[in-house]
Amino acid sequence: MFELNERTNLKKLNSKNSDTKKLNSNINNGQRSVLSITSPTKLNIIASLNGGDTDKSHAIDWKKLNKSRVNKQSISLPRSKSLNLTSQKNLISKLYTQNKNNGSPTNSNQSSPKKSLFERPKLNINGGVSAPQLLKRNSSFFKDELKMSTPGLSLSRSPSFSNNNTSGTGSNSINKYIDDVEDLLPVRTDRFIPLYQSNSQIKIDPESLHEELPPPTASPTEHLRAQTKIVFKENVAQACGLKMKQRILEYLPPPPVASFDRQSYSMKKRTAYNFSQQQQQDGSIPREFIKLRKIDTSPDRILDAPGFRDDFYLNLMSWSSKNLLALALDTCLYIWNASTSEVNLLVDYKTIKISSVIWSDDEIHVAVGKDDGNTEIWDTESMKLVRTMKSNLGVRIASLSWLDALIATGSRSGEIQINDVRIKDHLVATWDDHEAEVCGLSYKSDGLQLASGANDNTVRIWDTRTSQAMWVKRTHKAAVKALSWCPYMNNVLATGGGQLDKHIHFWNTMVGSKLGSINTGSQVSSLNWGQSYNTNGTINREIVATGGAPDNAVIVYNYDTKFKVGEIVKAHDTRISCAQLSPDGTRLATIGGDENLKFYKVFEPRRRMGRASKSSLPIDNINLLRPSIPGPNGNLMNESGLENELDRNNDSSARSSSQSYFIR
């Protein structure tokens, strides 16, 4: 007995180390391997356990064992390492007692089955909830089980067990019944044929080969039999095309979904200068811990905006550098002076609704896009209409963007029209690549590129020199309204998608690569770049997004880490449709469907950095901007003809910039 204990201990140790799996497959193998569980030897061993000892304790153990088996089945993990160690230990110890008592348990059981062999407790193999498909053998034992189990849905001890021995040919009626039952089962053949349909279940459990080696004390016949069995199994496996020594494993989690974009205009040859990478390599900037920004969650000021059109696709607010806020409410356009709080009604169209508003770069003129497809330019000093530009499309103009004297208009039908306000035939180009309403338009500050976002879920970045889309980004899954060029990094564009998309993507518009993404959790109706400063004076590049359901929040993200650093939840009662940053870059004016215009302070004032003025761009760039109309003498003549105009233009821009808002 003492010796026995030692051996069990040894076995326990082993089981803790490497053999855990083996044990697992030995006992809790309800669904792992067909071959291993259905081996009659083992069933006999299991059965004989009860037969050998009729102690009460063992009966309890059996319950435990059953429990563990049932648990295992109900969890139905593909491969679980959880072991019911207690029951196993019991089993092992029992195995060894068997060995002690009988010398060779399997042999004795097979040759002379005791009566107790059939007094097995309930095995919920096929009567249980989830029956593994292991009843595909010709064993009469199983046929009988099948018969017994199906009517009552559970195995029960019955005298009919004693009827059958190895042959298993019962009466005709029973056979007929079995045939009927087998009709219901997927496999009707009398051989074990592995099913190829599910990949996780077919495999040879290599452990099952080794487990059947009898103990060294067993008789030579016993060994021979075991070896034969192994060879047989190998042959079967080979015949089924399974390799014994190898497993082919598949990584189950699916790879991330490719966001597919194709560009129509290739500029791949350009080398990329990765700003953020460069900085990291230098390591010149001492890193600070990321701190949550303190943002005042209550608005500075709330204004009532009755009649505001809560339409995601429209851009109804614009804030000029002179601190004038233009706001379109239904058919009226109001100019609100943020310094003096004066309100002026610029125009009331009575019948035609306004769909977009934007200040020009000279801060005097404001462009108004209307539902009838016309774009009007108003002088805010004289309060007079300067010019009406017809789009001849008859659909509303939802987005506008100025570049000096050019104004790009995005229409509901998907066209982007470039209008030159100086010339009579104002329409200089029409780009109709978009398939749905263009709801976001933004010129880059140097004028070389125009970003457009539309309801066809694409972002297009246009080369203004070639009038072609350099890049088409199809990553967004919803309309793209929010577009924002980074003021302090060249060629960085942030785009935000609508209700279904919820993402902000950052792009390098020169090489066309995506620089990063943020999932905001709500639609992105606007994006504005800003900044805060660390105690050591380094800048945190940040971007503020406004959203809709569920939080109607104003959220500030750090661009470099993509972390959310500040948030104003429930900034509005309904979704925020438009937001504009104040000229000094600190306050965000937001307007939503609740017809409130609110002002939140989200950023720190800029340091050492004036607002990049588009009108200060170098002359050669302007030349390039002109849509080239090759005359008979080439472009030269055109350009020389332009010189005068440009001079005038520069004068006016210098004048305007001297008047414009400067940051303290």
Next chain:
Amino acid sequence: MVSAIALKGSTRTITEFFEYCINSILYQRGVYPEEDFTTVRKYDLTLMKTHDDELKSYIRKVLAQVHKWMLGGKCNKLVICIMDKDEGEIVERWAFDIERLELNTTEPSEQADDATPSKEEIQKQIRALIRQITASVTFLPELTHMGRYTFNVLAYTDAYATVPIEWADSEVKEIKGGETMQFKSFSTENHKVGAEVSYKY
């Protein structure tokens, strides 16, 4: 003792190679959009590497496990299947055989002399292999409908390897009636890595 260290280094080299290889394949075959990749210098080559965080971490997770298996000598093949998303049909199957070289500890001198390739030598071999893989795009059939394909990683392991829950047994996923192109191989101190691609003809 020496071999243990060498094994680690060798395995690392191979894992790193796999990383660049998978990235290159995904880029070359257009499984992921071009813009998700940036150029990096590696093995004296300009290679494309993804900067999409999700994909990066996915590849990393796969390779971390493969690395573990390789350290234990349990993994002998890595397969990247490019398959049709809609039909589940395998269109390309890139297989990398990993052969563990048996070390003859009895002849250490000979080992040092010719059997163990130098770092430069390994780099050269890897470079040649990656060049070949890159060049294979010319003869591989064009994968029409960009964005329609996804990929799948298979690892052939020893029967006794411990398997994390993310991995499950799989079929071979071979391409029936496909053509196979054998690439060059490279060998490190302890491993020999071969590569081949089979594709639908």
